[in-house]
Amino acid sequence: MTSLVEALGVGIAGRLSPSSLAIERGQMVAVIGPNGGGKTSLLRALARTEDALGAVSVDGLDIDATGEALRRRLLAFLPATREASWPVAVTDYLKFGLGAPDPARIEELVDLLELALLAARPIDRLSTGERARAMLGRAIAGKARLLLLDEPLSNLDPYWVLRTVDVLRAEVDANDSAALVSVHDLSLLARFDRVLLVSGNAIVADGPPEMVLASEQFGTAFRVEPGERGWAIMGA
Amino acid sequence: MPGFASLSIASALKVASLNLCTDEYLLLLAEPHEIASVTRLAQDPAESRFWRQARAFQANRGAIEQVIGSQASLVLTMGGGGRSTGLLSRRMRKAAIDLPYPASIADVASNMRRVADALGDERRAEPWLARLAALQKGNPGRQRDAIWVSGGGISLSPGSPGAQWMALAGLKQRRLPGGRAGLETLLLAPPAVLLRSDYRRGQMSQGARWFDHPIVKRLAPRTVTTDGRAWTCGGPLMLDEIERLRRALP
Amino acid sequence: MKTAATLVLLAAVAALHLLSPFGSLSVARGIDPALATTLLVELRLPRTLLALGYGMTLGIAGAALQALFANPLASPDITGSSSGAALGAVFASYWLGLTNPILMALAGALGAGLALLLLLAVAGKRTEKVALLLAGLAVSLAAGAATSLLLALAPSPFAFYDSFEWLMGSFTDRSLAQAAAALVPAAAACALLLRRARALDLMALGDDVLASLGHRPRRLGVEIICLSAVGVGACVSVCGAIGFVGLIAPVVARRLTHGHPGRALLPAGLIGAMLVMLADFASRSIPLDNAIPVGVLTTLIGTPVFIASLLSMRGRMAP
Numbered sequence: 001m002t003s004l005v006e007a008l009g010v011g012i013a014g015r016l017s018p019s020s021l022a023i024e025r026g027q028m029v030a031v032i033g034p035n036g037g038g039k040t041s042l043l044r045a046l047a048r049t050e051d052a053l054g055a056v057s058v059d060g061l062d063i064d065a066t067g068e069a070l071r072r073r074l075l076a077f078l079p080a081t082r083e084a085s086w087p088v089a090v091t092d093y094l095k096f097g098l099g100a101p102d103p104a105r106i107e108e109l110v111d112l113l114e115l116a117l118l119a120a121r122p123i124d125r126l127s128t129g130e131r132a133r134a135m136l137g138r139a140i141a142g143k144a145r146l147l148l149l150d151e152p153l154s155n156l157d158p159y160w161v162l163r164t165v166d167v168l169r170a171e172v173d174a175n176d177s178a179a180l181v182s183v184h185d186l187s188l189l190a191r192f193d194r195v196l197l198v199s200g201n202a203i204v205a206d207g208p209p210e211m212v213l214a215s216e217q218f219g220t221a222f223r224v225e226p227g228e229r230g231w232a233i234m235g236a
Numbered sequence: 237m238p239g240f241a242s243l244s245i246a247s248a249l250k251v252a253s254l255n256l257c258t259d260e261y262l263l264l265l266a267e268p269h270e271i272a273s274v275t276r277l278a279q280d281p282a283e284s285r286f287w288r289q290a291r292a293f294q295a296n297r298g299a300i301e302q303v304i305g306s307q308a309s310l311v312l313t314m315g316g317g318g319r320s321t322g323l324l325s326r327r328m329r330k331a332a333i334d335l336p337y338p339a340s341i342a343d344v345a346s347n348m349r350r351v352a353d354a355l356g357d358e359r360r361a362e363p364w365l366a367r368l369a370a371l372q373k374g375n376p377g378r379q380r381d382a383i384w385v386s387g388g389g390i391s392l393s394p395g396s397p398g399a400q401w402m403a404l405a406g407l408k409q410r411r412l413p414g415g416r417a418g419l420e421t422l423l424l425a426p427p428a429v430l431l432r433s434d435y436r437r438g439q440m441s442q443g444a445r446w447f448d449h450p451i452v453k454r455l456a457p458r459t460v461t462t463d464g465r466a467w468t469c470g471g472p473l474m475l476d477e478i479e480r481l482r483r484a485l486p
Numbered sequence: 487m488k489t490a491a492t493l494v495l496l497a498a499v500a501a502l503h504l505l506s507p508f509g510s511l512s513v514a515r516g517i518d519p520a521l522a523t524t525l526l527v528e529l530r531l532p533r534t535l536l537a538l539g540y541g542m543t544l545g546i547a548g549a550a551l552q553a554l555f556a557n558p559l560a561s562p563d564i565t566g567s568s569s570g571a572a573l574g575a576v577f578a579s580y581w582l583g584l585t586n587p588i589l590m591a592l593a594g595a596l597g598a599g600l601a602l603l604l605l606l607a608v609a610g611k612r613t614e615k616v617a618l619l620l621a622g623l624a625v626s627l628a629a630g631a632a633t634s635l636l637l638a639l640a641p642s643p644f645a646f647y648d649s650f651e652w653l654m655g656s657f658t659d660r661s662l663a664q665a666a667a668a669l670v671p672a673a674a675a676c677a678l679l680l681r682r683a684r685a686l687d688l689m690a691l692g693d694d695v696l697a698s699l700g701h702r703p704r705r706l707g708v709e710i711i712c713l714s715a716v717g718v719g720a721c722v723s724v725c726g727a728i729g730f731v732g733l734i735a736p737v738v739a740r741r742l743t744h745g746h747p748g749r750a751l752l753p754a755g756l757i758g759a760m761l762v763m764l765a766d767f768a769s770r771s772i773p774l775d776n777a778i779p780v781g782v783l784t785t786l787i788g789t790p791v792f793i794a795s796l797l798s799m800r801g802r803m804a805p
Contacts, residue, residue: 047698068700077698085556086690087745096691122745138691148698282641387644389659419529419659424514424521439642440579442651449661450528 002060004178005146007046009054016041018054019203021196023146023178028169030189030209031182033198034221039182040080042198043148046180047077058145072099076144080151080182082131087122090115090134097141109137112167128155136164140171147171147179154184165191186231189213197221249356252308254298254321256283257469258335261351262312263289264472265360272308282436285465285473300324310354341368341400344471367475371404371482382407382429386464387436387443389417397470405481407431419451429485430455435464460484488742492756496538503763504534506771532665533657537763539669540721541731545758546676546751547714548732549739553686553747554710557615558740559795561732562598562718566625568729570601571715571722572652573633580640587667587724595671595719601625602711654781655728657766668724675717680751682706687748728781730788731758731765737795761787 003022011018016038023029033039045052048063056063058074066074076097084093094106094115110116113133118126123134132155139149147168153161165188172179181192189195189209197205197212199221205212212218213226224231250272253262259278262271263286271293277283278290296302300321303311311325311332325332333354338344345365352361382402384392391412392398399409407429412421422430437444446452462481466473504526505511514522548561555565562568574597578584584593609621630653637649685706688696693703718732735758739750765783772778 044694047694049694049697050702050704066700071698071700075698077695079692079694081692083692084690085558086740086747088690089744092744092746096688420510420525423525423529424510424517436642436644439645440583440585440640441642441644442648442656443644444642446659449659451524 007056010045011053012041027178028192029180029194030192031196037199038201039198043150047148072142075146076139078139078149084124091119093123094137097138143175145177149181250308251310252303253312255314257314258312260471272306379408380428383427384431386433388446401474405478430459433464532660532662535665537766538759541759541762542755543672543717544732545735545754549736549751549754563729565622566601567598568727569626569629571598571719572727573597573629575723590723591720594723595716598719599715652726654779655726664724668720671720672717675713683748683751730784734791
């Protein structure tokens with residue numbers, strides 16, 4: 001059976017050398033790596049931003065050849081920035097994630113992400129954490145086959161960090177889709193099926209969490225190792 | 237006047253004119269060797285009919301310092317108010333005459349006599365005065381309703397010297413609110429004659445664009461063009477223009 | 487429902503603008519009915535069409551620029567686009583001697599486009615909001631000063647007095663031909679901008695998300711800039727620069743569209759049209775010897791709105 005997602009030679013000039021990978025249905029993939037190493041670039045390249053190289057196909061369809069309506073069903077991208085320029089109400093912001101009106105889905109999202117109290121408020125007046133939830137809602141609203149989320153867990157309280165991972169897992173299972181999520185908190189990796197380590201503008205490790213954590217590339221990239229009290233600086 | 241008579245006897249009489257309007261009198265009445273300097277404007281084809289003759293002379297920009305070295309023994313100004321031109325010229329031992337702004341044709345005539353006298357011979361003004369008298373005597377009694385316009389619809393006040401000159405050509409300048417001819421007025425109450433000044437006609441300005449409006453163009457059959465340069469001063473050069481208009485108007 | 491009400495209101499304002507002052511119209515009809523028609527068609531109609539069209543263009547272009555720059559204070563005048571257009575038109579007509587109104591509209595469009603490009607070169611699209619506005623004001627002031635300089639040095643001495651009309655706007659004594667030269671390109675530009683309204687809404691999600699949805703942000707940016715330059719440039723070449731409408735109309739429109747920047751394009755256009763017609767009506771109604779230029783009135787109304795917007799922006803930018 002062919003993979004859900006096949007990426008060939010995706011990259012961004014100067015940020016990520018052309019890389020290829022395949023993602024299967026139902027996979028929750030974590031993307032980790034040192035700052036400036038190419039994590040965001042991998043997600044952006046897969047999302048087909050303007051400077052992206054290579055080709056991506058989801059469900060056998062070449063993304064670059066599809067228009068907006070079909071794209072919404074195939075992929076959804078959440079960038080790392082939490083900036084909101086316009087005083088759009090949270091529910092209206094969620095609607096940006098849909099191609100056609102779907103009030104039931106909006107209600108579902110409001111419940112799922114506990115946005116009821118914030119629903120009518122303009123998004124640019126929320127705290128960073130609240131905005132993060134609303135923006136995540138926009139990204140998962142369309143039930144896309146591939147979710148590309150850049151640091152969705154930063155700015156969240158511990159409750160929401162864990163809750164979000166649960167929500168994503170539920171979405172991926174329910175829709176038989178896949179999610180690629182960049183994370184900073186290494187303790188969460190056990191909840192993912194697969195980990196991609198991106199460092200020095202390339203994917204240097206790819207496999208189950210335990211394998212990647214124990215790998216030599218991990219140590220080289222992060223310069224930390226497991227110690228008595230959690231992580232410790234390598235070689236210290 | 238004794239002072240000027242003594243100046244004129246000395247063959248060293250040279251006159252500098254510091255104003256476009258006084259340039260007109262000087263260029264009309266003086267011999268070339270009597271002219272020391274005229275304004276830069278007199279040499280501009282867009283400003284003066286005499287620009288070719290004026291180019292033979294040194295140009296000044298209306299300031300007394302510019303004629304210090306010019307051997308001028310007499311300085312002509314108009315409306316020297318505020319400038320101590322008269323005072324300075326006397327300090328520099330030059331005579332100075334400040335001609336008043338003409339409020340009427342009679343003032344223009346009196347200025348002509350005064351400048352001719354300063355040049356040493358009042359009779360030099362006589363040809364011009366004779367022509368003026370002929371114009372005034374043969375004045376066509378019938379006065380037609382007319383509007384003089386320059387760019388943007390700017391017109392003349394009925395009491396102004398320009399309007400008085402128009403009367404000699406049989407045209408009565410209409411009184412207009414704000415001194416402007418609005419397009420509505422031209423449409424609803426068009427004058428018998430639209431006297432259009434062609435001052436700077438080829439040069440772009442919003443005022444020049446006004447003439448392209450269909451409502452103005454509609455009046456083409458009753459539009460007569462006049463050389464706008466003479467109207468700036470409303471001085472002695474108007475005589476030629478009015479004689480021409482008299483002949484041109486049916 | 488809201489759209490219908492707005493259109494009715496717009497029609498009422500346009501009728502008021504067209505028919506006032508009513509006195510001279512009835513005088514004309516008394517003399518000759520054909521005369522009244524000529525008055526309406528040759529004098530009043532260009533005036534009303536220009537006020538309506540110019541206002542609409544300012545509203546739509548302003549809303550589009552604000553969506554593009556993600557900045558609620560961007561607008562044709564504050565980004566230097568209007569002043570650049572005036573500079574282009576003045577250079578073309580007073581210095582190159584071009585008289586063809588179509589060429590002048592083109593010159594205005596080029597001037598507006600170059601001003602926007604200069605702004606982008608100086609500030610870049612991703613700059614902090616206030617930095618972009620400061621750069622825009624700098625471009626605008628520079629272009630305005632250059633326009634006055636060109637007029638002061640122009641061959642005709644009347645040119646200098648024209649600077650007021652170029653920098654403050656005027657609808658007086660324009661012909662139908664001039665109205666067409668301005669409004670045909672402006673209408674085309676507005677129509678094309680309105681077609682991009684949805685993409686501009688999505689731009690609120692950021693350039694990368696817009697790209698992931700299949701649009702091309704850079705190309706869209708260039709299109710918005712070119713279209714607003716053409717629209718504003720053509721209008722400025724006939725009527726001079728009118729400020730603040732391109733700022734206020736979108737701000738008010740976004741209140742009506744609950745903050746959506748792209749959806750606000752059409753309402754901003756309608757509001758802009760009404761604002762300019764009302765300002766022109768007011769400028770002619772005040773019984774003074776000298777008419778107050780339209781731009782003075784729009785600036786008087788616009789400045790407090792601008793300051794209020796700036797203050798509310800400041801609150802939002804605090805951490």
